[in-house]
Structures are given as C-alpha cells and as structure tokens.
Amino acid sequence: MLDLKGYGPALLDGAVVTIELAFLSLALAVTLGLIGASSKLSSNRLAKGTATAYTTLIRGVPDLVMMLLFYYGGQVAVNNLSDLLWEAYEIDVFFQFDPFISGVVTIGLIFGAYMTETFRGAFLAVETGQIEAARAYGFTRWHTFRRIIFPQMLRHALPGLGNNWQVLLKTTALVSIIGLTDMVRVAEEAAKAERMPFHFFIPVAFVYLTLTAGSELFIKWLNKRANVGVVQGG
Amino acid sequence: MPDFIAQWLNQNEIFTAMTMVEYWNGLVSTVQLVFLSLVIGLVCAVPLAILRTSRNPLVSTPVWLYTYLFRGTPLLIQLYIIYYGIAQIPGIQETFWWEIFREPFYPALLAFTLNTAAYTTEIIRGAIMSTPHGEIEAAKAYGMNWFMRMRRIILPSAARRAVQAYSNEVIFMLHSSAIASVVTIVDLTGAARNIYSRFYAPFDAFIFVALIYMVLTFILVFAFRKLENHLLRHQRPVSN
Numbered sequence: 315m316l317d318l319k320g321y322g323p324a325l326l327d328g329a330v331v332t333i334e335l336a337f338l339s340l341a342l343a344v345t346l347g348l349i350g351a352s353s354k355l356s357s358n359r360l361a362k363g364t365a366t367a368y369t370t371l372i373r374g375v376p377d378l379v380m381m382l383l384f385y386y387g388g389q390v391a392v393n394n395l396s397d398l399l400w401e402a403y404e405i406d407v408f409f410q411f412d413p414f415i416s417g418v419v420t421i422g423l424i425f426g427a428y429m430t431e432t433f434r435g436a437f438l439a440v441e442t443g444q445i446e447a448a449r450a451y452g453f454t455r456w457h458t459f460r461r462i463i464f465p466q467m468l469r470h471a472l473p474g475l476g477n478n479w480q481v482l483l484k485t486t487a488l489v490s491i492i493g494l495t496d497m498v499r500v501a502e503e504a505a506k507a508e509r510m511p512f513h514f515f516i517p518v519a520f521v522y523l524t525l526t527a528g529s530e531l532f533i534k535w536l537n538k539r540a541n542v543g544v545v546q547g548g
Numbered sequence: 549m550p551d552f553i554a555q556w557l558n559q560n561e562i563f564t565a566m567t568m569v570e571y572w573n574g575l576v577s578t579v580q581l582v583f584l585s586l587v588i589g590l591v592c593a594v595p596l597a598i599l600r601t602s603r604n605p606l607v608s609t610p611v612w613l614y615t616y617l618f619r620g621t622p623l624l625i626q627l628y629i630i631y632y633g634i635a636q637i638p639g640i641q642e643t644f645w646w647e648i649f650r651e652p653f654y655p656a657l658l659a660f661t662l663n664t665a666a667y668t669t670e671i672i673r674g675a676i677m678s679t680p681h682g683e684i685e686a687a688k689a690y691g692m693n694w695f696m697r698m699r700r701i702i703l704p705s706a707a708r709r710a711v712q713a714y715s716n717e718v719i720f721m722l723h724s725s726a727i728a729s730v731v732t733i734v735d736l737t738g739a740a741r742n743i744y745s746r747f748y749a750p751f752d753a754f755i756f757v758a759l760i761y762m763v764l765t766f767i768l769v770f771a772f773r774k775l776e777n778h779l780l781r782h783q784r785p786v787s788n
Contacts, residue, residue, distance in 0.1 A: 376726035
C-alpha cells in the first residue's frame with residue numbers, strides 16, 4: 315500500500331482545494347464568456363471593442379504572469395486602498411489579499427476569454443431562421459434567448475467548453491506557486507522534506523489524470539445527450 | 549519624445565539599464581527554452597504520430613499511453629518530477645549526465661520537450677487520419693511504396709491541415725514556459741519576479757513582462773499566418 319508518511323490528509327485537503335478552485339473559476343469563466351460573447355456580437359461598438367480588447371490582452375499573456383500580477387499587485391492595491399481609507403476617513407481596516415481568491419479571479423478571467431470565443435462561435439452557429447421564427451411567434455428578446463438561442467447554442471459550445479475545462483483543470487496547479495496550499499504545494503513540501511519526489515508527485519499526477527479522464531467521459535456523455543435528435547452525417 | 553514620457557523615464561528607478569539587461573537575459577533564456585523544446589518536440593512527434601496511426605496495437609498503444617499521460621497531467625507536475633526526480637536516480641551523480649542535469653535548464657528543457665511532443669503527436673495524428681482517401685489511392689495507383697507515399701503525399705498534406713492547430717500549441721508553449729521560473733531559471737518571468745522583489749513594484753515588473761510576452765505572441769501569430777498563406781496558396785480562389 316502507498317505510504318504517504320503522514321502527508322495523506324494534507325494531500326486530500328489539497329485535492330479539495332484544487333477541485334473547489336477549478337469549479338469556482340469555471341463558474342466565473344462561463345459567466346464572463348457569456349457576457350463577452352454577447353458583447354462581441356452586439357451592435358454596440360463600445361461593448362464590442364471592450365470584449366475584443368479583453369480577449370486579445372488575455373490571450374497574449376502567460377497564465378502565470380497574470381496570476382503573479384493579480385496576487386502581488388492585488389496585495390499592493392489593497393494596501394494602498396486601506397491607507398487611503400485611513401487618511402481620508404480615518405477608517406482602520408486591513409484586508410488580507412487571499413491567494414485562493416486571486417487564483418479564482420485570475421483563472422476565471424483567463425478562461426473567460428477562451429469561453430468568449432467558444433460561445434461566440436456557438437451563438438453564430440444557431441440558425442437565424444430559428445430566431446426569426448421565434449420572433450414571428452411573438453417571443454420577446456429574452457424569451458428568444460432563453461428558449462431558442464441558449465439551448466441550441468449549448469450544443470455547439472459543448473466540445474469547446476469541454477476542452478477549456480480540461481485545460482483549466484491543469485492550470486489550477488499554478489496556484490501552488492503563489493502560495494496556496496493545493497495538492498501540488500503539499501506534494502512539493504513533502505517531496506523536499508522526505509527527499510522522495512516520485513513518491514509524492516506521481517500520486518498527485520494520477521489524481522489529475524483521474525480528474526481529466528473522468529471529465530472526458532462526462533463530457534462525452536453530455537455531448538451525446540445534447541445531440542439527441544440531431545442527425546449526424548458520415 | 550513627448551515630455552511626459554521623458555520625465556517619467558528620468559524619474560523612475562526601476563527601468564534602468566541594469567534591469568533592462570536582466571529582462572534581456574530573461575528573454576534570451578525564454579526564447580532558447582521554447583525554441584529548442586519546440587524543435588526537438590516536433591522532430592520526435594512526426595515519427596510518433598506515424599506509429600500512433602499504426603494498425604498494430606503493440607505499436608500504437610505505447611504511443612497513446614505516452615500522449616495520454618503527458619496531456620492528462622499539468623506541465624508543472626511533469627517539471628517537478630523531472631527536476632527533483634533526476635537527482636534521485638541511483639548512481640546518476642557519478643556519471644557525466646549529472647554535469648548536464650544539475651543545471652535547471654536541462655531538466656526544464658526535457659520536461660517541455662516531452663510535453664510539447666505529446667500534444668504535437670496528437671495534432672499530427674489527427675491531420676494524418678484526415679488525409680482524403682483518394683490521395684492515398686492515387687499514390688498507390690502510381691506505384692509509390694509506403695515510404696514514398698508518406699514522404700510525398702501524406703505528410704505534406706497533413707502538414708497543411710496541422711499548421712493551424714500547431715500554431716496554437718506554439719503559443720501555448722511560449723506561455724507555459726513561464727513556469728521555468730519556479731525551478732530557479734531566470735527566464736522572462738524569473739527576471740520579472742526578481743525585479744518585483746527588489747523594488748516591491750508588482751505593477752511595473754509584471755506589466756512590463758506581460759507586454760514583452762504579448763509582443764512575442766503577436767510575432768508568432770503573424771509568422772504563422774504568413775506560413776499558412778504560403779502553404780495554402782494553391783487553394784486560394786483565383787481573384788480578378
């Protein structure tokens with residue numbers, strides 16, 4: 315049996331942190347992606363420009379650099395804010411900038427940009443005839459979105475969404491660098507203390523492999539469900 | 549130069565000639581690391597992709613397992629396993645390999661190469677699999693043997709289909725290379741982290757390096773667009 319030298323519970327806690335981080339960032343990324351895609355497709359030039367700038371900026375910069383900027387920069391910004399509050403209003407507050415929150419925000423922002431592209435393509439893939447038919451039936455814009463566009467868009471978005479999720483899951487490992495105690499961090503500390511790198515990193519690698527393999531199966535199942543009733547060529 | 553920029557440049561303590569040299573050295577490390585791992589990775593990926601498409605499971609399964617393991621786990625873990633793990637291989641410290649692998653550059657190069665080779669193998673495999681069957685039949689009808697078919701028909705045709713996905717992989721690799729800084733390599737991100745901790749100026753240090761990465765990304769995007777235009781020239785519609 316695998317002997318984890320007493321680091322087992324810590325590794326398990328770390329795995330929970332990884333999973334929480336992944337799901338929260340996914341929620342943020344999907345929200346940002348929907349907003350981004352709607353802005354990119356809107357006729358409002360300001361919204362379009364902002365969304366384009368957002369996706370271009372994010373996709374040009376490495377995840378780790380963004381994360382370091384948000385974590386260290388966020389700390390400085392928060393300190394400046396509490397200085398300002400003290401000087402202006404004599405309010406004495408101290409915010410501790412949390413690595414978990416900066417991890418969620420960074421990963422969410424980064425993948426929000428990728429989700430924007432995924433959703434944009436998916437929205438465009440919905441036939442205009444469907445939208446016209448809904449409008450002809452007297453659906454309001456909101457109803458058209460909720461009942462016609464959104465459900466059909468989801469089917470086209472699923473493959474891209476699945477890919478982004480797999481990449482996101484692996485990106486969560488980076489939070490160990492900014493000091494969050496996820497499973498990579500625990501494994502690194504354990505490996506250094508016990509001088510047994512393979513012993514601790516390989517189990518962690520297998521946890522990631524299990525998560526990605528499980529997600530793959532789940533996405534396949536979702537895809538199959540979403541495409542029920544769609545006649546596929548080939 | 550507008551006055552306010554000149555003034556700002558004169559006043560700042562961070563962007564001096566010294567730190568510029570640090571950033572430059574970081575840029576050199578990043579480019580070396582990314583370029584070498586991509587070239588070696590691509591050279592390994594072509595034969596691996598051919599093996600991966602083999603009908604014999606004894607040949608294709610090991611390659612599948614390799615790409616599955618390397619694509620299913622984070623690059624950071626692969627880097628840690630190789631970086632910390634190599635020193636633990638019994639007896640390695642007495643061989644000449646130790647002279648090479650005690651520098652953090654080579655374990656990082658090995659990790660990056662193995663990772664990019666796994667992704668590239670799958671990209672090329674997808675492109676090979678989608679070769680139109682007619683092209684292969686035509687090559688057979690001309691009496692080409694397997695090797696000649698591969699060299700003259702399948703691989704060039706697959707390259708055209710793979711270049712789009714491969715350009716994403718190249719940019720992905722450039723961005724992933726930032727984690728080299730955690731194993732004490734002073735690449736671009738490493739230089740930014742040093743400068744940040746010396747001046748406690750996160751915005752200056754990291755935004756500057758983000759801009760450098762962005763410029764590198766745009767150069768790559770532009771170069772790949774040129775390459776793609778070149779490779780797909782024969783498919784361009786004849787314009788008036």
